[in-house]
Amino acid sequence: MTDFPVAYVLLDHAHLPDEEALIQTLRTRYPDVQWSPGGVLRSHDADHPMFIRAGDHLMTILMMPAPIPYDQELWQRASWLWPEAFHAVGRHRAHLIVATMGTAESNKATKALNYTEKTQLTTAFAGAVVAASPDVAAVVWQGKVGRSPEMWLDQSLNAFAPYPDQPFALWIEIVPYLAGKTLGALTIGLSAFTGREIEFEVDGLDQRTVTSRVAQLSSNLIARGLDDWPxxxxxxxxDFEIDHRVEMFYRNSRFNIGPVISFESFDDRSGRVRTFPIIPSTIARDHPLLVMLGKVGLFDPAKVQNLIRLRPDHYQSEVRLEGFDRALSQALSCMIATEGYAEADSNARRALANGDPASARAMLQPWADEVGKIQLALKVALTVCDAFLFVPAPLRSP
Structure with missing residues (x-):
């Protein structure tokens, strides 16, 4: 999670808003907060920041006489809600950086703001900057979410509203995607509040329902926090919209957006899930440890301990990653590169030759247990996307 939120107000021309007009706008839009000049001697140079007090806390605006760096993906996402997004970013020539600056007093009793409180203040302040500036082209939140000035004027009025009315649509983006025939959606920006994004991929729903569900979950998560989450x-x-059970996991994103809260259909209603071996038959057949364990009945690649349920439409193909199998073989080889195993292997072979498989099994049991630990660790890693058996499929738009 980030320490403080930042809003970028994109302008057609480089200028700071008039301080008196801005303070009056803030007082009109948010009368419950005490807004006043920052108490910092201002230079008339536009390169110097403007400071405004919000109660015991300090807000700042810094004018940058240049466009923000162009981000194709950001504006592509923004254009889903705002078709004029590309035109707006193309015409802007300067931008304002709006953020909190900590407490305005040296008094240690002044309570530090948490991230949500900083977000509320920054949202209110940026909304007033938009209202007090005549040529705003767009507003970008945290460098990730682009919105129109009209949307900011409207929704930032609810900057201090409690759940479920907080203006989370200014803070997060909901990105639809397609996995096989299932419509899904993920968030961008939610992790600033919770440390995790959402990936929602439940079978049988239309895009409106998926987007609505992700919006509800995001709003609730911002309000409650991850500690109070299932x-x-x-x-x-x-429930009334989803006619089957849904499972939630904390895992890493296969789309490389970091940790996520993943929602998926618990039951395989659409035939999307297939079973794959963790240790493939080639390694099971050729590796000396597994061959020996197989002889005494301590390893069978077809047993459930060696199987993982995955969705093939999450991957580019079903060709196993060479790096995964190479690392697996190396881990198995390290287990037998000891004097202890050499002795156990020799004794087990002697026991088998003497018709005593039970003794052979007992001698090799510790290594079978270690193989089981590897299988379990890999099953967990594959489930939470700490490791991949196949190359993940890229994000695909509906």
Missing amino acids: KSGTVFEA
């Missing part, structure tokens, strides 16, 4: 592995029962 635990990983929770299964939710069917």
Whole structure:
């Protein structure tokens, strides 16, 4: 999570807003907050920041006489809600950086703001800057979410509103995607509040329902926080919109956006899930440790301990990653590169030759247990996307 939120107000021309007009706008829009000049001697040079007090806290505006760096993906996402987004970013020539600056007093009793409180103040302040500036082209939140000035004027009025009315649509983007025939959506920007984004991929829903669900979950998560959220592995029962159970996991994103809260159909209603071996038959057949364990009945690649359920439409193909199997083989080889195993292997072979498989099994049991630990660790890693058996598929738009 980031320490403080930042809004970038994009302008057609480089200028700071008039301080008196801005303070009056703030007082009109948010009368419950005490707004006043920052108490810092201002230079008339536009390169110097403007400071405004919000109660015991200090807000700042810094004018940058240049456009923000162009981000194709940001404006592509913005254009889903705002078709004029590309035109707006193309015409801007300067931008304002709006952020909190900590407490305005040296008094240690002044309470430090948490991230949500900083977000509320920054949202209110940026909304007033938009209202007090005549040539705003767009507003970018945290460098990730681009919105129109009209949307900011309207929704930032609810900057201090409690759940469910907080203006989270200014802070996060909901990105739809397609996995096989299933419509999904993920968030961008939610992790600043919670440390995790959302990936929602539940079978049988249309895009409106998916987007609405992700919006509801995001708003609720911002209000409650992750500590008050259901635990990983929770299964939710069917409801009025979703006619089957849904499982929630904390995992890493296969789209490389970091940690996520993942929602997926618990039951494989659409035939999307297939079973794959963790240790493939080639390694099971050729590796001396597994061959020996197989002889005494301590390893079978077809047993459930060696199987993982995955969705092939999450991957580019079903060709196993060479690096995964190479690392697996190396881990198995390290287990037998000891004097202890050499002795156990020799004794087990002697026991088998003497018709005593039970003794051979007992001698090799510790290594079978270690193989089981590797299988379990890999099953967990593959489930939470700490590791991949196949190359993940890229994000695909509906």
